[in-house]
Each structure stands twice: as C-alpha cells, then as structure tokens.
Amino acid sequence: MGGLGKTTLVRQVYKKDEIKQNFDCSAWISVSQSYNIEHLLRELLKQLQEKEKDIPRHVDTRDAASLVQTLTDFLQDKRYLIVLDDMWSRDAWVLLNHALGISKNGSRIIITTRNEDVASLADVEHGIQLKTLGKEEAWDLFCRKAFPRLEGKTCPQSLIYWAEKIVDKCEGLPLAIVAIGSLLSHKKLYENDWKSFYHQLDWHIGNNAELSSVRNALDLSINHLPGNLKNCFLYCGIFPEDYEIRRAELIRLWIAEGFIEERGASITMEEVGNEYLNEIAQRSLLQVVRRDVDGMAETLQMHDLVRDIVVSKCASGKFSLLLDNSRDAMHSREARRVSVLKADSIEDTLDGGEKIRSFILFDPRVSSAWVETATGNFKLLRVLSLESAEITKLPDVVTTLFNLRYLDLSYTNLKVVPKALCKLTKLQMLNLSGTDVVELPLQIKELAKLRVLLTKVNHDYDARIFDCFQGAKVHSGICLLKDMQELGYIEANKDLVVSLCNMTLLRIFKITKVKREHIKELWTSITRLAHLSHLLIISYAKEEVLDLENLDPLPNLEWFYLKGKLHGGVIPTIFSGFRKLRDLRMGWSRLQADPIPSFAHLSHLVELHLYRVYEGQIMTFRAGWFPKLEKLYLADMEQLSCMEVEAGTMPILNYMELIGLRSMLVVPAGFQNLTSLQQIVLMDMPVEFMTMVREQD
Known part of the structure; x- marks a missing residue:
C-alpha cells in the first residue's frame, strides 16, 4: 500500500556510488498514473545518455516507435540500471519491454508498485513485498521522529499512554509514523495536548497540511x-x-x-x-x-x-454514514447508507429514511422496538442486516420493504419466518444462520429471485459433536427457485432430494438428516448439478448407514464434508473421481481400514479433517502423497496408536491438530520428516504423550 517506503528503499540503493559504478548508465523514471509513453521514453533517453555527446537530434519530436528503436540500439551492448517508480498498470511495460529488451550484460530493472498485477511482471523470486512495521519497530521510529531533542530519543513517561495509541492508529505504516511523529516533535510535552491531538487525529489526517503527504499517498490509490x-x-x-x-x-x-x-x-x-x-x-x-x-x-x-x-469521503459525498452517536443521527437525512456502530445514544428515529438504501446493524444492543421504529419509512431499502440483534420475531415493517434484495437475520433469536415474507419478490439473499428457525413456510418458493438461502439452527459449532448443528425443514417446492446459487443447511426429505436437480445453478449445497433411502435419489440429483463445487452431507443419526457404493463420481467437487457411518467400513470407490478436491472433511465414518491410502490420489488437497473416522490402530502417510496439503486435523480416533510418516510425504504441511487420540502414547517416529510444520495444536491427548512432547520429543 502507499506509504510503506517502497520508493525510499529503492532510492537508498539507487543513489549509492558503489552500486552505480557497476553500470554503464542509469535512469530513474516516475511512471505515475497519467503517464505519457512518449514522454517516458524521451526522459529515459535523456537520463541514460547524460554522459554521451551524441544525443539523438529531434528527440522531442519523435514518435513512440522511433524512440523505442533508438533506445534499443543504444542499450544493446550496455549494462544499465533503470528504476520505474510507482507503476500503476502493466500497460506501460508493453512498449518499455520492447525498448529495454533482454540484456545479457547483467542489467537491472527495478519496479515499485502498489499493484500485485504489476509486481507479477517480475519472476516470483525477485519480488519483494514490503510489510508494515511491527510494534517495536514502529515505536522506535516514532520516538526518533517525535523526540529528536530528548536524551536517548525516548518518550516521557507521562506521554506513553497517548503516544502508544497514536502509534497504534498508524498500524505500522512508516509514512504515517514519520509524518505524525515529525508534527508532534514541535508540540509541548503536556499530556492534555497529546490527548487532544489523539482525539482529533482523524481530522488532522484529513485537514492538516503537514500530514498532506500521508493523505495524498493514500488518496492516490483510491482516486485511481x-x-x-x-x-x-x-x-x-x-x-x-x-x-x-x-x-x-x-x-x-x-x-x-x-x-x-x-x-x-x-x-x-x-x-x-x-x-x-x-x-x-x-x-x-x-x-x-x-x-x-x-x-x-x-x-x-x-x-x-x-x-x-x-469514511470522510463517504460522509462528504453522502454515500454513507456511520452512526455512533446522536449527533450523526441528525445528519442521516442526507445519507444513502447507514451502519449502526454504537447503540448508546442513537435517536429514536432516522430522518430521511425514505432515501436510505442500506441499513446495517453492528451493535446487537439495539432493541427490537428501535429497529421497528427506525426502519418504518425505509421505502427504497435494498439491504437490511440485523445480525445478532435482540429480536425474537421479524419486525412487521420488513415485509413491506418491496425493494429489499438482502436480508440478514443471522444469530438473532428469531423462531418463525412469517408467510408474508413472500411479498419481498426482489429478495436475493436470506440469511437465517444461527437462529431458532426450524421450519420455513411453503411460501418461500415464491421468492423467485432468491440466490442465497442460509439456515442453521442455533447451536455452538463443535466438530467433535455429531449433532452440533441442524438444518431447517423446507418444502420440496423450494427447488423451483432456478436462480439459487447457495442453499445450506436444510433437512432431507424424499420429495426434496428428487426435485433438487431443478436448481441447475446451485454451487454450494448443505443437507442434513440424510437417511439411507435418500442416498440414491440425492446423488442422482447432485450429479446433474453441473456447477456444484461445495457439498455437505450429514446422516440422520450416528448409526444411520450411508451406502455410497456404485454411485457416479463428482469430478468438479472442490469441498466435501461427509458425516455419517459408511457402508462396509471402507471408503467408497466414488472418492477416486474427486480429482479437484481441495478440502475434505469427514466424521463418524466407523472405518475399519486405514483411509489414508484411499485419499493418496487427491493431489490438490489443501485441508484434510478426520473426526472419529477410523477405528484401526495404524495410519500411514507414504512418500509423495499429498503434495499440496497444508492443514491436517485428526480427532477422536480412540484406537489410533501409531502413525507412519515417511520422508517426502506432505512436503508443505504447516498446521496440524491432534485431538483426543487416547491410544497415542508416544510421538510418531516419522514426525521429524514434517520439516515445513509451523504450528501443532494438541488437545485432550494422553498424559504419556504430553510428557514425551515436553521432554525428549
């Protein structure tokens, strides 16, 4: 991002004589947002030929093609250093690349940019992505700029609290730290003055001329x-x-x-x-x-x-308004979008509600009565988000918002979806996740524009618990919604699994309470969903057997969550057809054979979660298996006592969780082969295992 110090870093390199003496010529060009290619080429020629007597005549009147040829001829046998500073798009590179060519003389081209697309012009190993400063580095830089005349350039004890808050606000951005620190270096060392400055920091960023460099650097990216x-x-x-x-x-x-x-x-x-x-x-x-x-x-x-x-641009342009005190509420008449950040002192009503297009609630303490009153005249509202609001029923006014496209009621205490919701014929997204809604009305099928429907009965998620969540009951008529892209957590029934194939645009589907007799029709419908990439299937109960043998594979599936006892205690053969799978999660499978060899062909797998999957003692990871696996979760396999981990398996694994493996008393001997591992989470492991971990292993 702007202000990280890209140009400063490159300039420190470029201006060093011991570096420049290795090159025949050099040039520094600022490309900028509104560059002119002919101007760039002319400037390059003039800088590169600064020491040359024979600068081509009429350079200022030549066209781009002629300038490219002149540059090519001049540089063909030279070793050059060229900096292209602040490049905003790859377009400029097309002609410059022709002009600069491919030098075999050790020439160097350095580009600084805020755009990853431009950075990709360089080979991967030659890209340097600057990060913001860590807390200690940021504090040290700030103190050097803010207290240059104090001994040791240290912050006085009385100012530490406010100085730290100011530095935290900069979030490690060097330009901001330097500019604000330099500004404060002229301020008296009085605590109240620094406290006042902190509370006005947003205003200073927007208006103080001494901080214009920060504002302009960040503004440039937005304006571009x-x-x-x-x-x-x-x-x-x-x-x-x-x-x-x-x-x-x-x-x-x-x-x-x-x-x-x-x-x-x-x-x-x-x-x-x-x-x-x-x-x-x-x-x-x-x-x-x-x-x-x-x-x-x-x-x-x-x-x-x-x-x-x-936020400042949004307020001045009447684009949106953040409501966090009563003063802001008075200006809501002009805003098109309102988000409520604090409920402490907001007014009872919102002026100008008839113009508001988005209303988003971030403070759950707002009462149901206030929501009902505040939204009473939202005639043009497109977006209404009441996530975590303290409501047990849908405010009556909501069903009159005929322009509504987006309705988020997640993690409220809602119990019933009223039939009148079907009046919202433009609704595209309905989120009921984490509510107490156990059944949707038949009329939901009348929401013809619905693209996303999310339901999940309000339980705390814990993958170690079989029924940690459940879906809502829906009528099979929901399958008439042809625009549906994501449908999740719904209970299976015979008519639903048969009709599912009508939702041909479905990409994400999550179904619970699946019985053995549902599987064949369910799978037949799923195989007709050409765009399906994410699938979750949870069986009716722990002992309900899911027979997935002799079913067609799903070659386009990328994410699969399967929870339930599998027929025969083995991985079904359909897994051989999951060629694109990147994320596999399984639970309560009751497998008798080691499942890992059955997954070995999944060369694109990035995450693997296995919870109560296997009832055997040995799990094997052979060399060459899982070349892209980054995260591995193994939990609650009571009999698992040994893991064989060969060198060359899971070469880029960086995260592992071992949970409740009660028979695993020692650290597997092959774990030292997992050289890329960065973090291991151990939970409910045997005392013997933990003792070994803390001592010799």
Missing part, C-alpha cells in the same frame, strides 16, 4: 480506482474499525446494491464480484487476513488510516 470499483471500495467504509470483512458477505452486499455488472449467462455476478475484490486487494487497498484452500481472500481488513479517508 476505475468507476466500477470505486463504489464497491467506498462501501467497505460501512464496517467498524478493524472489522474482518467476509468475502462472501461483501460480494452479496455489492450485488444487492447493484454495483456488480451482469456479463451474461456463462458467468455469475458472484464470480464478477470476486474479480472486483481481487483487483481491489491487488491494489493494496484492502489487506488479506485469511485465504481459503483455493488461495482466494476469505477475510479482509482496511488499514485504519485508509478507513478514515474513506
């Missing part, structure tokens, strides 16, 4: 966003500070708001949304916190200072 991405990025300003934004949630919000363009039947808006999000992350405006097994960003965060600028 294409039009279709700008609204998407500004929308991220509705989330609280340090909030981990879930990818799927954000993309659904964009779709509901109409920010995602439709590109035809062959690609979904969710896939387009993923492209948008990847591009924003590549531009370093959002930081990836976690990635899924496919390497896609799963959760993201916005740097505090970037967020401050975004």
Whole structure:
C-alpha cells in the first residue's frame, strides 16, 4: 500500500556510488498514473545518455516507435540500471519491454508498485513485498521522529499512554509514523495536548497540511480506482474499525446494491464480484487476513488510516454514514447508507429514511422496538442486516420493504419466518444462520429471485459433536427457485432430494438428516448439478448407514464434508473421481481400514479433517502423497496408536491438530520428516504423550 517506503528503499540503493559504478548508465523514471509513453521514453533517453555527446537530434519530436528503436540500439551492448517508480498498470511495460529488451550484460530493472498485477511482471523470486512495521519497530521510529531533542530519543513517561495509541492508529505504516511523529516533535510535552491531538487525529489526517503527504499517498490509490470499483471500495467504509470483512458477505452486499455488472449467462455476478475484490486487494487497498484452500481472500481488513479517508469521503459525498452517536443521527437525512456502530445514544428515529438504501446493524444492543421504529419509512431499502440483534420475531415493517434484495437475520433469536415474507419478490439473499428457525413456510418458493438461502439452527459449532448443528425443514417446492446459487443447511426429505436437480445453478449445497433411502435419489440429483463445487452431507443419526457404493463420481467437487457411518467400513470407490478436491472433511465414518491410502490420489488437497473416522490402530502417510496439503486435523480416533510418516510425504504441511487420540502414547517416529510444520495444536491427548512432547520429543 502507499506509504510503506517502497520508493525510499529503492532510492537508498539507487543513489549509492558503489552500486552505480557497476553500470554503464542509469535512469530513474516516475511512471505515475497519467503517464505519457512518449514522454517516458524521451526522459529515459535523456537520463541514460547524460554522459554521451551524441544525443539523438529531434528527440522531442519523435514518435513512440522511433524512440523505442533508438533506445534499443543504444542499450544493446550496455549494462544499465533503470528504476520505474510507482507503476500503476502493466500497460506501460508493453512498449518499455520492447525498448529495454533482454540484456545479457547483467542489467537491472527495478519496479515499485502498489499493484500485485504489476509486481507479477517480475519472476516470483525477485519480488519483494514490503510489510508494515511491527510494534517495536514502529515505536522506535516514532520516538526518533517525535523526540529528536530528548536524551536517548525516548518518550516521557507521562506521554506513553497517548503516544502508544497514536502509534497504534498508524498500524505500522512508516509514512504515517514519520509524518505524525515529525508534527508532534514541535508540540509541548503536556499530556492534555497529546490527548487532544489523539482525539482529533482523524481530522488532522484529513485537514492538516503537514500530514498532506500521508493523505495524498493514500488518496492516490483510491482516486485511481476505475468507476466500477470505486463504489464497491467506498462501501467497505460501512464496517467498524478493524472489522474482518467476509468475502462472501461483501460480494452479496455489492450485488444487492447493484454495483456488480451482469456479463451474461456463462458467468455469475458472484464470480464478477470476486474479480472486483481481487483487483481491489491487488491494489493494496484492502489487506488479506485469511485465504481459503483455493488461495482466494476469505477475510479482509482496511488499514485504519485508509478507513478514515474513506469514511470522510463517504460522509462528504453522502454515500454513507456511520452512526455512533446522536449527533450523526441528525445528519442521516442526507445519507444513502447507514451502519449502526454504537447503540448508546442513537435517536429514536432516522430522518430521511425514505432515501436510505442500506441499513446495517453492528451493535446487537439495539432493541427490537428501535429497529421497528427506525426502519418504518425505509421505502427504497435494498439491504437490511440485523445480525445478532435482540429480536425474537421479524419486525412487521420488513415485509413491506418491496425493494429489499438482502436480508440478514443471522444469530438473532428469531423462531418463525412469517408467510408474508413472500411479498419481498426482489429478495436475493436470506440469511437465517444461527437462529431458532426450524421450519420455513411453503411460501418461500415464491421468492423467485432468491440466490442465497442460509439456515442453521442455533447451536455452538463443535466438530467433535455429531449433532452440533441442524438444518431447517423446507418444502420440496423450494427447488423451483432456478436462480439459487447457495442453499445450506436444510433437512432431507424424499420429495426434496428428487426435485433438487431443478436448481441447475446451485454451487454450494448443505443437507442434513440424510437417511439411507435418500442416498440414491440425492446423488442422482447432485450429479446433474453441473456447477456444484461445495457439498455437505450429514446422516440422520450416528448409526444411520450411508451406502455410497456404485454411485457416479463428482469430478468438479472442490469441498466435501461427509458425516455419517459408511457402508462396509471402507471408503467408497466414488472418492477416486474427486480429482479437484481441495478440502475434505469427514466424521463418524466407523472405518475399519486405514483411509489414508484411499485419499493418496487427491493431489490438490489443501485441508484434510478426520473426526472419529477410523477405528484401526495404524495410519500411514507414504512418500509423495499429498503434495499440496497444508492443514491436517485428526480427532477422536480412540484406537489410533501409531502413525507412519515417511520422508517426502506432505512436503508443505504447516498446521496440524491432534485431538483426543487416547491410544497415542508416544510421538510418531516419522514426525521429524514434517520439516515445513509451523504450528501443532494438541488437545485432550494422553498424559504419556504430553510428557514425551515436553521432554525428549
């Protein structure tokens, strides 16, 4: 991101005489956002030929093709050092690459950029991705800038509390630390002055001329966003500070708001949304916190200072408003989107509600009565998120919001979905996860635009418990919803499993309470779902046997969760057809044979979770197996006492959990072969095992 010190680092290298003397010529070019290719080529020629007597005539009037040829001829036998600073897109590289060619003389080209797409021009081993400073480094840098005249450049004891809060706000961004530290170096060392500065820091970032370098560096990235991405990025300003934004949630919000363009039947808006999000992350405006097994960003965060600028832009442009005190509520008349961060002192009503398009609740302490009152005149509302709100029934007003596309009621105490919900004919996403809704009304089939339906009865998730969650009962008529992309946790019934094949766009499907007699029809329907990539099947009960033999494989499946006793105590042969599987989770399988050899062909597997899967004593991992496995979870296999781990197996495994393996008394001898392992979690392991771990092993 802007302000990390990319240019500063490269400049320190570029200006050193002992480096420059190794090259015949050198040039430093700032590419910038609005570059002119002819200007760049002319500037390159002038800098490279600074010591040359024969600078080509009429350089200032030559076209790009002529300049490229001149540069090529000049550099063909020279060793050169060229810095292309602050490159924003790969476009500039097309002509420059032709001009610079491939030198065999040890020449060097250094590019600085905020964009991962530009950085990919370099070979992987030649890319340096700068990180923000750690806490100690940030504090040291700040003190050197803020207290240059004090002995040891140390912070006075009376100011430490506020100084640390100021440094924390910078979140390790060197440019911000240096600029704010330098500004404070002129301030009196009075605690109240520093306290006052901290409470006004957001204002200083936006208005103080001495911090314009910080503001401009961060502004540049935002202003450079294409039009279709700008609204998407500004929308991220509705989330609280340090909030981990879930990818799927954000993309659904964009779709509901109409920010995602439709590109035809062959690609979904969710896939387009993923492209948008990847591009924003590549531009370093959002930081990836976690990635899924496919390497896609799963959760993201916005740097505090970037967020401050975004929030300011959103407020001034009437794009959105953060409600965290009563003063803000008075300005809600002009905002198009409102998020409630604090419930302490918000007003009873929201002025201008008829203009609001998104209303998102982040503070669960807001009462049901307030929600009912506040949303009373939301005539144009597209997005309503009441996650974790203290409501037991759906506010009556919700069923009158005819423009609603997105309704999130997750983790509320909701018990019943009213039949009147069917009036919301534009609804695309309905989230009932973590509620007490055990059955959906028949009328749900009238929500023809529904793309995502999430239900899960309110239980705390614990993979070690068989019935840690259950789905809701639905009528088979739900299968008439042809736009459905994700349907999860619903109870199986005979009519449903037969009709499922009608939802041809389904990509994610999670079904519970599956009985033996359901399997054949269920699998027949699933094999007709050409786009299905994520599948969860949970059996009716621990002793319910699932017979998956003689069924067709699912070659496009990428994520599979199977919980239930398997016929014959062996892995069914359909597993040989799971060629693209990246994440496999199994539980309560009651296998008599070691399952690991049956998974050995899964060369794309990144995560493997096995809970109460195997009732044998020995589990084997051979050399060459699981080349891409990164995470392994083994739990509650009571008889498992030995693991054979050969050298060359799981070569990039970095995380492992061993839980409740009560017969495993010693650390397996082959564990020293797992040289890439970074973290092991041990839980409910035998005392003997833990003693060995703490001592010689």
